[in-house]
Amino acid sequence: MRVGVYICHCGFNIAGFLDIDELVRYAESLNDVVIVRDYRFMCSNPGQELIRDDIEKLNLDRVVVAACSPNLHEATFRRVLSESGLNPFFLQIANIREQCSWVHSDKVKATEKAKRIIRSAVERVKHHTALESKRVNVIPRVLVIGGGIAGISASLLIAEAGVEVYLVEREPTIGGNMAKFDKVFPTLDCAACILTPKMTAVKENPNIKLYTNSEVVEVRGSVGNFKVKIRVKPRFIDEDACTGCMECVDSCLYYPTIPSKFDEKIGFRKPIYMPFPQAIPNTPIINPDECLYFITNKCPMYCEDVCEADAINFEQEERIEEVEVGAIVIATGYKLFDPSEISEYGYGRYKNVFTALQVERMLNSTGPTGGRIVVNGREPERVAIVHCVGSRDERYRRYCSRVCCMYSLKLAHLIKERTNAEVYNFYIDMRAFGKGYEEFYRSVLEEVKVVRGKVAEITDIPMNDDERREVERGRVIVVFEDTLLGRVERIPFDMVILSPAIEPSDGTKELARILKVSLDENGFFREIHPKLAPTVVAPGIFVCGCAQGPKDIQDSVAQAESAAGQALSMINRGFVELEPTTAYVDEEKCSGCGMCVPVCPFQAIEVVSVNGHVRARIDESLCMGCGVCAASCPSRAIRHRLFESETIRAEILSLL
């Protein structure tokens, strides 16, 4: 064997800490090593050229690159090998940056460790065998999960490229949280005016198959070839027949007493309802848990009577639809953190404490108050907007929710616009980072009072009797320190608006389980690389919008279109190349016990009969190379390419 070892300086990242000369000397002493070279940036063109030259001139048959993590440049160097006529898998990366130079404080000891890392790579690479990559065709259809602004944007872009889209939405209508807003920052556009045309476009695009009131319940397969089960819950009104005349809703004898989820529970609806007038599909829905027909079976069913289109169908049942797609876009969005968890803010206890979304609904002309701000039947004279409710808080959500500062300012502006109230914004740090945001912040500063200090407590109990008189009749007192003045104050308010943290929407964990992808520490979908692959969750699975982390509408849309672009790019190419580092079965040894079947997270293994013997079989197009089956096999019949027992053994022994 002829092994070449290439040690990268990575500028100062490695050379600034490890003794490169020492490493070179050491590598040269290793068995079978015929050439050792070091270079400032091995990943650069001249660096790659060094390897190419050596393969050719020195007849190398194995290459070790001692550099950064294989996540970054393994593909680069594999290509170098393959261009030089060597099998690309005759490469091993020795990670002496992330696992060595960056993380240690003792240079001498670190250099010793780097030597071992290089030695183990050399020992290992000698056991590598030639592998061939496989190609799988990509099904030219895309599943988009979630019909908020991100899901809508992604679906439209894909559909407009002529690719079929299945858009699955859990709620009875698409539009998501954006549909609840009145206006959006910083432009103060009417949210409905810019959203509803897109919603209609979804409805009208023949390439989009819309499933509302539906959920993804199962996903099998892998990149290019996903098999998806969608549960479509009955709406009890035929979408195709319904004209959206709303006669059925009007005729329902039930009083609108059910808190509307869409109106954030400050508005009320009937068991048959349309979340909002521009809902898509423009079809009401009947909630069987609330409808008298379903509960008592004694309803006169006026709705059925008045429906001229005969769209009401109490017989509708839940069904499961199966679709096959090549790529999946996750756009499941967010929900608000429940501020009643912070008991000292009294949300849920005091009638004049609201969440930001509730106020959005109040401000919206289609909302429960028709766009008026009212608290206990009166227009508030003094309004507090509390930023960072649950965000940046070790006790609740540690992260910054990114949009609260801006939407809080927007709410402050809208309240000033609609009422004569005095508005206070309480913030910790004001984060107005986007395009046009600073300008917006500046303009809002002219009309509202902005206080630096986190609200500690909201209470209706006055400190002493004088205050009691002043704050009587339904006011609440906000207790805070103005940290710029260094003064603790208690100000009574008629209305307090909490700007809660943004958190992953309900069911995110379940969906991650179904998709076999991971979530980050805050419960959002974890991207492959936060900087360079922010919308990729796994091969063929993309994420956009708030499902990936809190963000505003423009970022959500940009990300949605990026995800759509990634999906289209895959479909356009028509195939995906699969890593050959998969597991395979040594049929001689396999006893057919089936232990491996349930442990495979990708359902890639089944037990089949081979020549009358029961044997495990691995579908290598589904195998993601995780190795769980190999580890679980009691007879060591499952092996793993590039991670053969001998290879690993050689690697470990050389480290000891």
Place this chain on the structure above:
Amino acid sequence: MVEVLSESYQNKFGYEGLTRCYQCGNCTAICPVSDGRFPRRLIAHLRWGRIERFDEVWLCLQCKLCDEFCPRDTNPSLAMQTLKRISVENGSVPPHIGEFLMNVYRRRNPWGHSRMKRGEWMKDLNVPTVKDCEFDWLWFVGCANSFDSRVLGVTEKIARILNELEISYAVLGRDEGCCGNDVKRIGEDGLFELLMEENFKVFKRYGVERIITHSPHCYNTFKNDYNIEVKLFLELLHDFINDGSVELKHEFKKVVTYHDSCFLGRYNNIYELPREILRSVPGLKLVEMRSNRRTSICCGGGAGNIAVGYQGKVQPSILRVKEALDVNADVLAVACPFCKIMLEEASKSVNCNLKVLDVVDIVYHSMYGEGL
């Protein structure tokens, strides 16, 4: 005057929460005794290693209320304890704290009472001492319960109940020292270590393995600093009420509100135990004050302030009594001798009819129909 702390100081005292603080002011806003910028500004100063007004730190009662409200796990109370430690190390403690510490050093109690008189309360009570019997439990009586006339009644009742229940217990009498809980909160670690060494020596001498105590202060330090097995007298009482050994026969027809001791509540998460005991008293109506459980405010007696009373402008004990009056309580129940001392004094200051009673007082009354 700005005092500059060297980095080694910050390292030495090992307080790590500082860099997390984002100066939101929650601690200040929620602190019942804050002058408007304490403790937030001190934390900012500490972070810079430059302290403008060191003496501000002595406002702190180490009640941990700010920790409960801190969104960043900064633990301001720990920062205050650290600053106190620095002050103590420099010998600059305010007179009332110096007096407290000297009293504990010389007499092993906050008030400077005679060590010889520590066992005087038990004169006619038939209380076994470690010297004259075998015992399972050491009853560590604590300074307040041994000396202060306002809580001696509670001590007597505990002794009677222990005797009646035939608990195998004994007290140290004159050999009992100070547990050092508040010494530690003041940041006088040297004195705390001295007390701990001495107490351990005494425990060893008499073969003490398990401790019961009524004072949450003793309980806290035994549990968390000494790491010795310790049980609250109330836990014992709770068990006996539940298994029927203690019968609560007599009605106590009063509206009672319970004041959480910092050292039971925020320090040790014991919120429900005393409430459950109170609820099991027939006729008693339990109501909650505006701040309760984890948001409960301090009586003002912690961190050495019990010796001469809290010296800050705002008396938290008075705020607390007013809270109790706001919910129309007849009785303010406490489970800590310090709380009883401070709140009884405050209820006199407010000039109201609010009675401050220990949970033990109420249980005793319900058991025997007397003692109030």
Place this chain on the structure above:
Amino acid sequence: MILVYAETFEGKISDVTFELLRKARELGDEIWTVVIGNAEIEGLGASDKVIHVEGERFNNPALHRYVLRKLIEKYKPKKILIGNTPIGIDLALGIMPTLVSCVDLDSKAKVVSYGGKVFVEVEFEGIYLINRGSFEPLKVDGEVEVEKVSIDVDKEIELLDVIKPEVDVDITKADVVVGVGRGAQNIVDLAEDLAESLGGVVGASRPLVDQGILPPSRQVGRSGRTISPKLYLALGISGAMEHVEGVKAKNVIAINKDRKAPIFRISRYGVVGDVEEIVPLLLERLR
């Protein structure tokens, strides 16, 4: 011959001197009273003779011990009576035994020592530093023989200044303190009047100070001031330890509703009753 030291302050003979004269008279020996520095010689009729050591320089009490030493060497008195005061204490001398905190001297001298915890009886002859209030004062006007003596003192102690008490009320220095507690919080004005009529000041227990009824400078107790008046009149004070520890009064009179109130334990006289009822009546009589 008994020598009585007449303590003077700003040219006036202090009251304690007359107390000493009463005892000296009882002892029956010849009495010489020593006045040092410029002073108005008044009320010393009980003594047989006054030795007056004049001189501007001797207005400085710190020099009196050296004058006294010379007088002792010169006249060799058997007993010397001196008030146990901040000035008197300096007159303890190395050349003649001194008995401190003396409260009586007949055949044997009686002394209060060990912080008041022990009485000592001793046969003694020398300088007696006698506690204030031990005897009834005996002030006798009338002619008395004055012998002017001039004495030279070599010690270099120079009087630079005399600082007079600040006008603000200092309860620690008052001879009479009227203490008000929670039971008397509605009659603080009456208590002020009562204190004024007795030439005293008003002190308070902690609750009243906490309520802001009286300033902290008036607080008596562990967390306030320690007072040592001749008379402490405790109105509506139950006598919590906190409070009682600050009371070092010679005489305590307490008025309280509760016969069991601990304040009575340190009281010489007690009244069980309502302060709001009794104080106005008392004030009427004392005016």
Place this chain on the structure above:
Amino acid sequence: MICVIVRAVPDLVEGLEIEERDVRPYRYIANELDEYAVEHAVSLKEKYNERVEVIGIASEDAYDEIDESLYMAIAKGVDKAYKVKIPKTTSYKIADALSDFLKKFDIILTGTLAVDEFYGVLGATIADKLDIPYVGGVRSIEIEGDSVIVKKELGGGAYLVLKVKKPALFGILSLEKPPRYVPISKLRSVMRSAEIEELKVKVEEDVLDVRFLEPPKPEVEFIDGDPEEVAEKLAEIIRGLIS
């Protein structure tokens, strides 16, 4: 150079046993006013860079117990500590014995009085023995060249300001600000490292013929009657007490 004399006295808080011919304390402690004197001396050291030494005087019983106070003084900044064992004796004999040792100091401080002192005043006696000026009742001390400016308390809020030529001895009565606190860790490390020199001085015995008695316990006398009567009696009593 400054010297402070610290006496071990009975710890009155812990109580005493009174026998006719003797008083037996349960514990000893440094005389509080002497500790104030240490405080003054340390302040002088800080301000004028004077060397400060302290001498502890203790009977056989208290000979070990005085150590803590001396170590405390060292922890506060005193440069050197001595101690002397004394038999049953009087201030006069102690003054005789110590005057030689004290000669070299130009400022000597001690408490104006000790709690168990009734026969002689140690400070004043030593001053007379050394033939140097003595001022008792001192609250504050400043050094000005070869003189010392002291503030002497007269009671009732009045003070004398005196200028005294060194060498001199002062009896301390009070402090202008409370004594500094010595962290126990520092005290313990001083106890481990510092040394107290035992001064070999012969102090003569001197036993007085005294009897020790329990002080009379005042009993409260309740004044009964209707309010008018009570007020009348009370007024009479009060007049009697304050006249």
